[in-house]
Amino acid sequence: MDAEAQESFQQFVAARSSALLKTAVLLTGGDRHAAEDLLQNALIRTAERWQRIDEPEAYVRRVLYRQQISRWRLKWPRREVPVAELPEAGHAPDASGAAEQRLLLRTALSKLTARQRTVLVLRYFEDLPEADVARQLGCSVGTVRSTTHRSLARLRTLAPELTAPDGAAPRPSRDFSPVEVRP
Known part of the structure; x- marks a missing residue:
């Protein structure tokens, strides 16, 4: 990759990585570490083909989806075992x-x-x-x-x-709530 392409790739990553990471976190079920790995692998594949890609964000998202599909198709998923208490526990929870x-x-x-x-x-x-x-x-x-x-x-x-008491689904914030639960 030449210097100009490398610079444009770095600008893309700086500008879009947080939005792409949110999608990856959702795809992995909230596992931030797995999401970071998923996004990192997608960005590596994107960097390899950077000069031939017309729509980089669409390309990265497609790679994310495809990698997630491959993960769920694995016969033996390679996952870390979750623990009951996180080591960082102890911070006051957000009451909002x-x-x-x-x-x-x-x-x-x-x-x-x-x-x-x-x-x-x-x-x-x-x-x-x-x-x-x-x-x-x-x-x-x-x-x-x-x-x-x-x-x-x-x-x-x-x-x-x-689900709201009247049976209507509450409107989730678009900050991190991807699913609108419908009755």
Whole structure:
């Protein structure tokens, strides 16, 4: 890669890495370390082809999705074992309702399968139509619909607090809440 291409790649990474990391965190179910690895691998693949890419962000996102698909298809997922208490525990929790809701949603998302989580992220966080999600994941539109339906039902079971008392779904903030839970 020549100096000019390297400079443009570095500018792209500086400008878009936080947004791409949010997507990667959602795809990995809230596992920030796995998300950083996922994004790093996607950026490495992008850097290798940088001069031939017309739309870099779309390319990186596609690589993220494809790598996540490969992760969930592994027969033996290589994951770290979560522990009950984080070593950094001890900070005062944020008492705001929005932060609580985001944490609740993140926890519920992490309990979904990788496929369910990926479908929900693509449909609601990335706001892609069902046909585009199906094309990205290499499956039928019917599979996307049924997976979305089952995933939302599972989210309602895991986190009934996300559904408003009148049955209407609360409007999540676009800060980190990718899923609009519908009744």
